[in-house]
Amino acid sequence: MKIIKNKIxxxxxxxVLRLNEQETAEDIVVKPGKQIVPLKVWLAQRSTxxxxxxxxxxxxxxxxxxxxxxxxxxxxxxxxxxxRFADGRGYSIAYNLRVHLSYTGELRxxxxxxxxxxxxxxxxxxxAFAPRPDRSIEDALKGxxxxxxxxxxxxxxxxxxxxxxQRKGRLATGSVNE
Amino acid sequence: xxRYDEYDQQIVDERVTLYRDQVRRRLANELTEDxxxxxxxxxxxxxxxxxxxxxxxxxxxxxxxxxxxxxxxIARKYDRGYGHFTTRQNIQFNWLRLEDTPDILADLASVxxxxxxxxxxxxxxxxxxxxxGVAQDEVIDPRPYAEILRQWSTFHPEFAFLPxxxxxxxxxxxxxRAAITAHDIGLSVTRNAQGEIxxxxxxxxxxxxxxxxxxxxxxxxxxxxxxxxAESILRIYNQYGRxxxxxxxxxxxxxxxxxxxxxxxxxEADWANAxxxxxxxxxxELNRVASYFTDPDYATLSNxxxxxxxxxxxxxxxxxWFQRNVKPHRVPGYAIVVxxxxxxxxxxxxxxxxQMDQVADLAERYSFGELRITHKQNLVLADVKQADLIRLWKxxxxxxxxxxxxxxxxxxxxxxxxxFCTLANARSIPLAELIAERFDSLDFQHDIxxxxxxxxxxxxxxxxxxxxxxxxxxxxKKNHDEWYQVSIGGAKGNNSSIGKIIGPxxxxxxxxxxxxxxLQVYLRERIEAERFIDTVRRIGHAPFKEHVYAxxxxxxxxxxxxxxxxxxxxxxxxFYSPRF
Ligand code: HEM
Ligand code: SF4
Numbered sequence: 001m002k003i004i005k006n007k008i009x010x011x012x013x014x015x016v017l018r019l020n021e022q023e024t025a026e027d028i029v030v031k032p033g034k035q036i037v038p039l040k041v042w043l044a045q046r047s048t049x050x051x052x053x054x055x056x057x058x059x060x061x062x063x064x065x066x067x068x069x070x071x072x073x074x075x076x077x078x079x080x081x082x083x084r085f086a087d088g089r090g091y092s093i094a095y096n097l098r099v100h101l102s103y104t105g106e107l108r109x110x111x112x113x114x115x116x117x118x119x120x121x122x123x124x125x126x127x128a129f130a131p132r133p134d135r136s137i138e139d140a141l142k143g144x145x146x147x148x149x150x151x152x153x154x155x156x157x158x159x160x161x162x163x164x165x166q167r168k169g170r171l172a173t174g175s176v177n178e
Numbered sequence: 179x180x181r182y183d184e185y186d187q188q189i190v191d192e193r194v195t196l197y198r199d200q201v202r203r204r205l206a207n208e209l210t211e212d213x214x215x216x217x218x219x220x221x222x223x224x225x226x227x228x229x230x231x232x233x234x235x236x237x238x239x240x241x242x243x244x245x246x247x248x249x250x251x252i253a254r255k256y257d258r259g260y261g262h263f264t265t266r267q268n269i270q271f272n273w274l275r276l277e278d279t280p281d282i283l284a285d286l287a288s289v290x291x292x293x294x295x296x297x298x299x300x301x302x303x304x305x306x307x308x309x310x311g312v313a314q315d316e317v318i319d320p321r322p323y324a325e326i327l328r329q330w331s332t333f334h335p336e337f338a339f340l341p342x343x344x345x346x347x348x349x350x351x352x353x354x355r356a357a358i359t360a361h362d363i364g365l366s367v368t369r370n371a372q373g374e375i376x377x378x379x380x381x382x383x384x385x386x387x388x389x390x391x392x393x394x395x396x397x398x399x400x401x402x403x404x405x406x407x408a409e410s411i412l413r414i415y416n417q418y419g420r421x422x423x424x425x426x427x428x429x430x431x432x433x434x435x436x437x438x439x440x441x442x443x444x445x446e447a448d449w450a451n452a453x454x455x456x457x458x459x460x461x462x463e464l465n466r467v468a469s470y471f472t473d474p475d476y477a478t479l480s481n482x483x484x485x486x487x488x489x490x491x492x493x494x495x496x497x498x499w500f501q502r503n504v505k506p507h508r509v510p511g512y513a514i515v516v517x518x519x520x521x522x523x524x525x526x527x528x529x530x531x532x533q534m535d536q537v538a539d540l541a542e543r544y545s546f547g548e549l550r551i552t553h554k555q556n557l558v559l560a561d562v563k564q565a566d567l568i569r570l571w572k573x574x575x576x577x578x579x580x581x582x583x584x585x586x587x588x589x590x591x592x593x594x595x596x597x598f599c600t601l602a603n604a605r606s607i608p609l610a611e612l613i614a615e616r617f618d619s620l621d622f623q624h625d626i627x628x629x630x631x632x633x634x635x636x637x638x639x640x641x642x643x644x645x646x647x648x649x650x651x652x653x654x655k656k657n658h659d660e661w662y663q664v665s666i667g668g669a670k671g672n673n674s675s676i677g678k679i680i681g682p683x684x685x686x687x688x689x690x691x692x693x694x695x696x697l698q699v700y701l702r703e704r705i706e707a708e709r710f711i712d713t714v715r716r717i718g719h720a721p722f723k724e725h726v727y728a729x730x731x732x733x734x735x736x737x738x739x740x741x742x743x744x745x746x747x748x749x750x751x752x753f754y755s756p757r758f
């Protein structure tokens with residue numbers, strides 16, 4: 001499968017493990033190879049999973065990144081699931097992981113991930129995107145350059161616009177009556 | 179008034195380009211309606227009864243003559259020659275075609291305007307005091323802070339997909355004229371005992387199905403910290419606000435569920451990380467933005483104008499207008515003029531393209547080229563020389579903008595209702611008209627004095643019925659007839675309260691009679707100059723309720739065959755989404 005990582009389209013061989021209704025976090029057998037497991041599975045099977053050299057974990061939108069705050073080095077990738085693109089909790093999860101928990105590894109957006117959200121997603125700290133497979137991934141790349149300037153602080157931009165550039169005020173722009 | 183620099187302009191221009199491409203993809207079916215919906219909503223575009231409705235942001239209600247003329251242009255070129263000013267100080271156009279909307283946004287961008295975040299589950303346009311900068315009771319001018327918050331909230335990457343819409347209001351006067359208690363975040367700029375400037379912060383107010391008055395989360399946040407503090411509130415809300423039920427998704431429900439103390443604890447724990455960080459506002463930035471809100475070139479004048487007094491004595495219409503529509507100004511010799519958009523026979527808040535052009539002219543001639551839109555859906559010329567009042571009144575009269583009813587019964591707030599809104603249970607605007615007709619007598623209105631009447635077509639409460647002294651809400655009944663609930667005792671401002679329903683609901687034609695009976699009780703019971711709301715507070719609901727329901731209502735029932743009686747738009751709408 002193809003994903004976008006650091007704004008480049010690349011092949012990716014991570015598998016995102018999603019449990020079906022019959023499967024439980026305790027009993028599911030995690031296949032060998034590169035697996036991104038649900039947080040619940042990590043918590044239930046931590047003692048065996050932590051022996052793996054390559055492991056990823058994904059958080060559902062109602063799960064807390066603080067749960068894995070002491071485990072961050074264990075993962076080659078952390079993914080955040082967007083069950084619907086309109087569920088915006090993933091943005092704060094990503095921000096908290098990056099800014100409050102200082103996570104520096106790969107942070108991947110999975111689920112209902114569409115190009116119109118990329119700009120915001122990269123700002124809060126996502127660097128990898130698994131866009132919905134029914135859409136052109138080449139088109140999706142355009143999503144990163146929606147805006148060339150932003151006002152506020154986030155993970156990607158540590159300074160707000162007013163600290164980064166010299167904004168000139170009324171003398172430069174004139175007033176309505178001029 | 180604020181002007182865009184190259185950064186503001188670039189961001190808005192890029193938005194237009196982006197949106198143009200989104201519309202192209204939608205028309206090419208590369209985007210489904212479901213996927214397009216949140217994108218268009220972030221551009222203020224709704225699908226309503228007649229076609230697409232566009233809501234344009236008027237940040238904190240402030241607008242230049244040039245921008246007003248652009249509204250007139252949009253009304254003529256793309257709509258049916260009029261627009262609707264809203265209670266959130268914005269304007270809406272109701273009859274647009276999707277294909278035209280990118281051009282409309284481009285037109286707006288050319289005069290430093292946009293429709294960004296005027297709908298959708300994001301931080302909405304920030305509203306403020308319509309008399310900011312000129313009110314006599316002003317402590318601090320809220321406009322620079324409103325603009326700074328506007329920029330901070332524009333495309334905030336973390337908060338574009340909140341559980342629900344998020345509204346911020348900011349006031350800086352002793353009296354709150356921005357209804358800050360009815361907002362998700364309400365800010366009041368003040369000074370503390372040391373004379374430092376900061377904000378009293380309220381959170382979790384809101385109307386809709388569950389009306390709640392906001393609670394104080396912090397008594398004083400120093401101005402430097404307001405952006406980071408607001409950000410922490412939003413971050414807690416974004417993570418924990420309910421998303422399973424849209425009627426329970428507003429921040430007010432979260433604040434209620436956690437309790438204000440626990441909510442505050444969580445916000446402050448998050449804030450500890452961001453406080454004093456780079457998001458902290460600088461003196462330099464505040465000064466830059468504030469430079470746009472310095473006083474215009476006021477002349478040195480005195481307050482006495484004998485010509486004015488003579489004319490008032492001679493001319494009853496003028497003196498009525500002067501009494502109701504002219505407000506005292508901070509600067510001697512100047513006055514604030516409210517242009518009423520509540521003329522009998524016209525939907526509250528509607529203005530024609532011609533009127534928009536005329537008020538733009540008036541603004542240029544008499545008020546330094548600026549206008550304000552009020553939360554009561556009127557327009558304000560904030561800086562008029564008292565010596566110009568007579569001329570201004572004569573000119574504005576020819577445009578139908580001098581109905582002397584500001585603050586009176588017919589200065590009603592009404593939402594668009596069933597003729598324009600797919601969520602409505604009942605019509606609002608025709609009811610407003612019926613009421614206006616019934617109480618058209620100015621003498622009667624002056625006798626009743628200050629009163630607020632608010633009408634919403636459903637419990638979403640866009641007409642702010644809960645904080646009206648008299649509130650009217652369209653309610654759903656099984657047979658789809660129109661029924662209206664009537665409440666009394668609501669108020670906004672410093673002493674705000676939520677109204678209580680008086681009893682069983684009324685039909686369309688019964689409502690004016692019900693209001694009449696409420697007023698009869700008031701006239702009977704009031705003491706001296708007591709306002710309607712004061713009487714309600716003093717004597718309680720019971721006497722009102724008793725009198726209203728004491729005798730049967732003898733009004734004819736009109737058959738309503740089609741509530742959306744306005745002729746539907748004459749074009750096919752291929753990209754239709756039934757609900758917004
Ligand atoms: C015709 C299209 C409109 C639609 C579909 C619409 C929809 C809604 C909905 C669903 C709510 C409830 C939100 C909630 O409780 O979560 C709401 C609230 C509100 N709307 Fe509208 N609205 C429309 C027009 C307007 C207009 C024209 C105004 C101003 C005159 C307005 C002002 C408000 C206000 C003040 C609230 C109350 C906010 C609160 O709950 O605190 N809306 N609207
Ligand atoms: S109150 Fe109801 S009817 Fe009126 S505009 Fe809002 S959603 Fe529509």
